[in-house]
Amino acid sequence: MKKVELLSPAKNLSTGITAINNGADAVYIGAPAFGARKGAANSLEDIACLTAYAHRFYCRVFVTFNTLLYDNELAEAEKMIRQLYEIGVDALIIQDLGILRMDLPPICLHASTQMHNYDLERIKFLDRMGFQRIVLARELSLEQIRRIRKEVKAELEVFIHGALCVSLSGQCYLSQYMFDRSANRGECAQPCRMRWSVKDRNGKIIIQDKYILSLKDLNLSAYIGDLIEAGVDSFKIEGRLKDENYVANVTHYYSSLIGRYPEIGRVGSGKVIVSFEGSPERSFNRGYSTYFMVKREKGLVNPNTPKSMGKQIGKVRQVKGNRIQMDTKDIIHNGDGLCYLENGELKGIRVNSTEGTWIICNDMVHIKPGTELFRNYDHHFVMQLEKTKSIRKIPVSMQVKVCNKHLEIYCTDEEGNVGYICSEETFDFADNPKQKERLLQQLMKCGESDYECKDIEYIGEEILFVPVGMANALRRKVLEQLSYCREKNRERLLPGVEDKQLHYNGNTDWHLNVVNRNAALFYAEHGVKQIETGFEKKGISGKCDLMHARYCILHELGRCRKIHPNSDLQFPLYLYNDKRKFELEFDCNKCEMKIWCID
Numbered sequence: 249m250k251k252v253e254l255l256s257p258a259k260n261l262s263t264g265i266t267a268i269n270n271g272a273d274a275v276y277i278g279a280p281a282f283g284a285r286k287g288a289a290n291s292l293e294d295i296a297c298l299t300a301y302a303h304r305f306y307c308r309v310f311v312t313f314n315t316l317l318y319d320n321e322l323a324e325a326e327k328m329i330r331q332l333y334e335i336g337v338d339a340l341i342i343q344d345l346g347i348l349r350m351d352l353p354p355i356c357l358h359a360s361t362q363m364h365n366y367d368l369e370r371i372k373f374l375d376r377m378g379f380q381r382i383v384l385a386r387e388l389s390l391e392q393i394r395r396i397r398k399e400v401k402a403e404l405e406v407f408i409h410g411a412l413c414v415s416l417s418g419q420c421y422l423s424q425y426m427f428d429r430s431a432n433r434g435e436c437a438q439p440c441r442m443r444w445s446v447k448d449r450n451g452k453i454i455i456q457d458k459y460i461l462s463l464k465d466l467n468l469s470a471y472i473g474d475l476i477e478a479g480v481d482s483f484k485i486e487g488r489l490k491d492e493n494y495v496a497n498v499t500h501y502y503s504s505l506i507g508r509y510p511e512i513g514r515v516g517s518g519k520v521i522v523s524f525e526g527s528p529e530r531s532f533n534r535g536y537s538t539y540f541m542v543k544r545e546k547g548l549v550n551p552n553t554p555k556s557m558g559k560q561i562g563k564v565r566q567v568k569g570n571r572i573q574m575d576t577k578d579i580i581h582n583g584d585g586l587c588y589l590e591n592g593e594l595k596g597i598r599v600n601s602t603e604g605t606w607i608i609c610n611d612m613v614h615i616k617p618g619t620e621l622f623r624n625y626d627h628h629f630v631m632q633l634e635k636t637k638s639i640r641k642i643p644v645s646m647q648v649k650v651c652n653k654h655l656e657i658y659c660t661d662e663e664g665n666v667g668y669i670c671s672e673e674t675f676d677f678a679d680n681p682k683q684k685e686r687l688l689q690q691l692m693k694c695g696e697s698d699y700e701c702k703d704i705e706y707i708g709e710e711i712l713f714v715p716v717g718m719a720n721a722l723r724r725k726v727l728e729q730l731s732y733c734r735e736k737n738r739e740r741l742l743p744g745v746e747d748k749q750l751h752y753n754g755n756t757d758w759h760l761n762v763v764n765r766n767a768a769l770f771y772a773e774h775g776v777k778q779i780e781t782g783f784e785k786k787g788i789s790g791k792c793d794l795m796h797a798r799y800c801i802l803h804e805l806g807r808c809r810k811i812h813p814n815s816d817l818q819f820p821l822y823l824y825n826d827k828r829k830f831e832l833e834f835d836c837n838k839c840e841m842k843i844w845c846i847d
Contacts, residue, residue, distance in 0.1 A: 251513040252476060254506055255310070255405065256499045257487040261294040264309070265301055266492045269638045271503025273516035274308035276341060278488060279332065282325055283312040283434055288488040296335040304698050304731070305640055306517035306663070306738060308338040312488070314360035316432045316784060317344045319764045326350045338741050339380065343418065343432065346766030348377065348746060356380045356741040358405070362418040362432065368396060370754055375400045378744030381482065386412060386466065387798040389540050390474055397479035402744070406475060409498055409528065410486025412463040412539060414440045418761060419796040421783045425845060426828055430784050432761055441554040444825050446801060446832070449818040457825075458551040458592075460801055467528065467536035472505045476512055493633045494531045500638070501526025517663060517734075518642040518698070524633060529559040530626045544839065546804055553594040557587055558624035564588075564615050565605070572597075572607045574621060580607060585625030588615060596624075641700035644730065646691060650710040653677075657691070657726045661699075665737055667730025671722055675712040684711045690719040697727055751775035758782050759796075788845060794830065795843040802834060802841075809836050 256272035258264030264275045277295060278288040299309045311332050317325050329340065330353055339356035340347075343363055358381040359365060359374045366385035374382055381403040384393065388406075397404060413420065420431050422439045429435035440461040446454045466486070468475070475483065483506065485498055500522055506512065528536075535550050535557060550557070562576030580586075584599040586607075601608045647658040653674035659667040678684070684706055692701040714722075751774055754760075758780040762768055771779050780786065800808070801821075807814055821832040823843060833842040 249511070249513040251515050252480070252506065253308070253482040253515040254499065254503050255482050255484045256495055257410075257485060257490060258298065258495070259288050259488055259490065260290055261298050263490075263492050263495050264298040266638075267495050267499050268302055268305060268307050268516075269520065269640045270496045270500040270522060271516075271520045272307065272499050273514055274310060274338070274482070275302065276310040276312055276484075276488070279311045279313050279328060281328065282315045282317065282321070283488075292331055292335060295332070295337065299336045299338075303336065303735065303738060305642065306515065306734075308515065308741070309336075310339045310341055310358060311337050312360075313340045313347070314343040314362050315434045316430070316761055316763050316782065317346055317766075318785075322346065322350070322764060322766060326352075329353070329355065341383065343761070344764070344767055345377075345770045346762075346764045346768075349766040349769050352743075354743050356743050358383060359402075360417075361385055361407070364416055364418040364759075366416055367754070368392075368399065371396055371400055373750065373752060373754065375402045376747040376750050378746040380741060380744050381405055383407075383484070385416060387416060387540050390471065390478060390542060393475070393480065394478045403481035404479065405482035405484050406468075406480045407466060407486055408468040408472070408475070408483045408502065409466055410490075411534075412466050412537075414461045414463050414799050415795045415797050419759060421792075421794045422843065424784060425788065425794050432782075432784065442825060444823050446821055446823055448821050452817065454805070454817070454821070455551075455801075459554050460549060460551055460804070461799075462534070462549055462551075462554040463539075463799065464535040464537045464548060464550055465533045466539055467533075468538055468541055469502070469505055469528075471538065471541055472502070473509065476506075476509055490532065493630055496633055496638060497524075497526055497531045497629075498528050499526075500524070501528055517661070518640045519700075520638055520640050522638040523636040524629070527629070530623075530629045532556040532624075533558065540798060544803065546806060548799060548804060552589050552592050555594055556624045557594070557622045558626070559622060560620055561586075561623045562621055564617050564619045564621060566617055567613055567615050570609045570612050572609065572613060572615060572621075573605050574607065575605075576621075578623070579628075580623075581626075581628040583625075583627030584623055585627075587622050587624050588619050590615070590619070597621075599627075640698075641694075642698050643702045644694075644699050644727075646701055646704040646726075648688065648691065648704065648706045650708050650712055653712065655712060655714060655722060657722060659699075659726045659730045661730060661734065663734070663737070665730060665733045667726045667728070667733055669722060669726045669729055671718075673718065675714050675718075678711040678713040681711060683713055687712075687714050687719055690714075690716055691723050693720075694723070694727065697724075699727055699730070748773065756780065758786055788847065792845050793833070793842045794845050797841045797843075798839065800834065800839065800841045801832065803839075809834060 253273040255274045256267035258275040258277040333353040333355045341358045343360045359379040361383040383405040423437045424430040427437040429437045443457045445456045561578040562574045565573045586597040649656040655671040756779045761782040763782040763785045823830045831844040
């Protein structure tokens with residue numbers, strides 16, 4: 249049976265455990281340094297604790313080590329990789345190919361999407377460099393993924409939910425240029441979430457003060473079956489800065505979707521016990537799109553706000569003072585947070601109480617009838633998530649036998665692992681036949697352990713009298729033996745082998761992001777005669793492209809140059825705000841857009 253993996257983000261130890269308890273088969277978490285989210289670093293001790301917890305359920309822990317490294321960081325990075333290997337993490341997600349020229353322990357490596365895993369030939373090259381897995385670019389379509397699957401042996405990981413970068417990953421230098429904070433070094437200042445205007449060469453304003461680069465979030469829930477059929481190995485949820493409630497909700501939602509395909513197995517072990525129904529609309533979101541999964545669509549950005557608007561719940565019917573009457577099918581709760589757009593600005597309301605179709609607020613409100621309301625904070629749902637934590641249990645079956653007045657217990661899990669004990673003590677035969685049922689009931693009580701006994705069988709006619717305390721001790725011992733057996737048989741991921749004879753035939757300019765001697769050596773050993781230094785080290789010299797995107801502002805505005813004459817505009821177009829001005833380039837043959845500095 250083919251197995252797939254649901255991969256969830258972990259901001260920290262607690263969030264990682266929450267992800268596993270809500271159905272994740274693996275989590276990815278930031279290392280103490282060198283991760284692409286500088287605000288989501290974790291200690292080695294916490295990563296070790298998370299790894300131990302995950303392995304109990306055959307789940308995996310991947311550590312993000314996906315920033316570009318400078319020469320003076322190589323020694324520290326190599327030391328940290330060894331420490332991560334020693335505490336048992338399953339793989340590293342890396343961007344810098346200079347890591348392949350370190351003295352590495354036998355640890356698995358995943359090619360981060362920051363490597364710009366968009367072009368088939370580059371993906372095929374990375375496949376032969378020994379990467380066990382390649383994290384594909386978010387911009388790829390379902391058909392492109394299918395083609396890649398046919399030509400690549402490595403596992404394929406695909407983003408299915410969460411925030412989207414407007415640029416191809418690893419190909420955005422806007423933050424570095426504007427704020428001296430490199431996205432490739434985990435310090436992105438998110439200029440794409442800022443307001444921007446667009447004008448033509450003659451100064452005609454096309455867009456003014458809008459969030460035209462701020463993409464809505466990704467939601468591929470409708471394509472899980474297609475992605476399974478296409479051969480995707482890992483389904484990734486974005487969000488290493490998200491809180492536990494978000495991770496619990498979205499993880500459980502997608503775990504349930506994958507669970508609808510009984511012909512597909514899961515990497516992780518055990519069953520999840522939850523008390524809520526997953527609903528991504530009830531957690532942080534900027535609105536959703538399927539991006540380029542099937543076709544190029546409009547409506548990829550929310551031009552009015554980069555913040556969470558949540559779920560649309562209805563329209564305002566009338567307003568009286570601090571009271572709002574609305575048309576909605578949703579139940580509004582005290583403490584809910586509502587929001588709406590007014591003159592392009594997002595404004596919020598806190599619900600104090602409700603009376604029928606009326607919402608009572610603290611302050612006077614001024615909202616026009618007909619205004620659409622959204623719920624961006626669902627108080628009842630959040631309280632439900634916080635009060636009733638999910639748990640994960642491994643179903644087991646037990647067999648009990650009597651042998652020369654000793655009690656033998658076999659405990660078998662769903663993978664076929666067996667724990668076995670034979671009591672050192674002997675027991676007297678029971679006078680009361682009901683002692684058998686009492687013994688079985690006691691053995692089935694797995695309590696706060698990782699296990700849940702779904703059935704138990706007593707073999708034979710002889711019935712022993714086993715005191716309750718002794719029964720509990722025997723149960724603990726057999727579960728300990730099962731845990732030992734499970735860990736012994738747990739699959740260990742092995743690194744691939746680099747094809748050192750393969751020549752790299754791709755682009756060798758600064759877009760390869762080579763900023764250390766190891767990375768330069770790697771490419772030299774694969775036939776590259778001369779390679780440019782990466783943007784972070786070389787700086788700006790003349791006109792330079794700062795962002796490469798498949799998203800196109802003209803298409804978003806309904807002005808695609810393939811079908812719209814745009815006779816009212818004088819090209820080139822310029823993107824600008826009160827801080828900077830950039831030139832826009834539209835490659836209509838490739839359906840791509842670039843942002844150029846013109847300083």
